[in-house]
Amino acid sequence: MKAAFGENPKRCYKGKKIDTRMQISALLRETLAKTKEYIQKKESGKDVDYDQKLEAMIPVIKKQMPLKCHCHRADDILTVIRIAKEYDIEVTLDHVTDGRSIIPQIKESGFPCILGPCLGHKSKYEVKNMSFETANEFYKAGIPFCIITDSPVVPEQYLSLSAALAHKAGLPEYEAIKAITINPAKILKLDDRIGSIKVGKDADFVVCTKNILDTQNEIKTVYVNGKKEA
Template identity: 40%
Template sequence: MYLIKNANLISMAKINYEITDILVKDGKIAEIGKIKESDYPKAKVIDANKNFVTPGIVDPHCHIGIFEEAIGFEGADGNEMTSPITPEMRAIDAIKPQDVAFQESLESGVTTVCTGPGSGNLIGGTFCVMKTYGKTMDDMIVVKESSMKMALGENPKRVYGHRTQAPSTRMASAALIREALTKAKEYKEKLDEYNEKQADNKEVKKPDYNAKMSSLARVFDGFPVKIHAHQQDDIVTAIRIIEEFGLNASIEHATEAYLIADYVKKHNINLIIGPTLGSKSKYELRNKSFKSAKVLKDAGVNFAIMTDHPVIHLANALTQVSIFVREGLSELDGLKAVTIDAAKINHVEDRVGSIEIGKDADIVIWDGHPYHYMTKTNYVFVNGEIAHKK
């Protein structure tokens, strides 16, 4: 049990920029407010000294552990580029908890990540949500399979076009995704029919098991989908597919979404924007801008901000956010984009993303303002344990 005293709390919920206390008990946030030490004599007291205290940073889209740091080919397990349609792949089977990036991210205040396959395939497999602290995946996992990754645009077109194999055009990319979704829907309908007849004690042949279709069919039960798209045209294609098939989806990267912000708002699409820190390394990124977050916020679009680690190292997550703030996004909205809003878009807001009673005690005590490049973490709690101490 821990009692954090004199926290300048930015909870991402009701209490923001207020000096208060936090009680951590059994891995959860148990109490927030003015708390007497005498009420909890067994609690270890930590004085935050009026430093800023926030929930742990939540990265909504990255590839930590599946593209391992400092390894190269041996540690690159994020793209099974032997077929453009691989929904049966699971990031959880390839993530390396010993990746040094986990410790570096943890020390920088990142406590939860949504990590998974890259964008080499049209349908690449499933992401997972996990903590950055622990020895094995069993220690770290929050959601084993959290979303299905899809991709439009340059990447799959480049991978397979160079092999004189579909997709070599954007037309083929959309067509192959539609074909796979249609087959998965048909597979699900046959399986549902079988289960119904089984319940009625009718003899009927069960459809042959198909790993690809079995995994992909879950999207028709609301299983979340992440669709990689940078350019305006690819974003609109993604929205078209989302609405055609009734997908519960977010658009990832969405580099040019701010140029069609009203269109995105009209279609009520969630975005996970970034990475924006760094150079415009390919044509799709030519309109990359730190002004995008302010434009999207003003248009009423829901978004979170990603690092796409290792594109931007997770340890620099708040450095990137600070530049969005410099270009017009409010300070609090910037922090929300890497905490509660990131958690909401990945459907884990019941556990992480804000400091509220009953949630996981993932808490960061900073030694300065979270956006300042010189700031470090004094303490990082994960699941109520001190995972890092300066």
């Protein structure tokens, strides 16, 4: 389930009572509160009109599904953390462009960070602090994170390049590889199936000519479910 903060919802829904950051957070709080009330009425046996939107939010309230919160600026990230604590829900912090400026607060929250895209233009003011150095700062702080391209913003074929540039900016090589393999699998809670090569896991992997972070690397063979693709 996705929730967006910052300039995107302000721009997309301007004139529809979502013109400020305060209105964005207020709308989310209202939705979460209404969902809790909706659940209580249903579980107590009361007659309640079916609400498709609130039904969709039930897994979020019951922690069966994380709320993927897209946030760039430090104040938006902190708003997400505060709301998640208020309503006792699980969230992922997506983009976290300003994450380096509030490392202690992010670490204390325990929420995983989905970092990126860091490749490309600083297309709006709230991404002015975009940097490949953020990944290493998260690693040193012990914050769980992965690296993304936010495809199609940056094409997904540049995922390994993004990890390579994070390595160039200080992130240890092995940690850069983990940031695009096992780390996202853990955040998705799918690491029992994917993200690494291990007995019992899905045998999806590639054989390369060089290190996956090497820009001269070429993929020689692709295996899906243990079978070589033509």
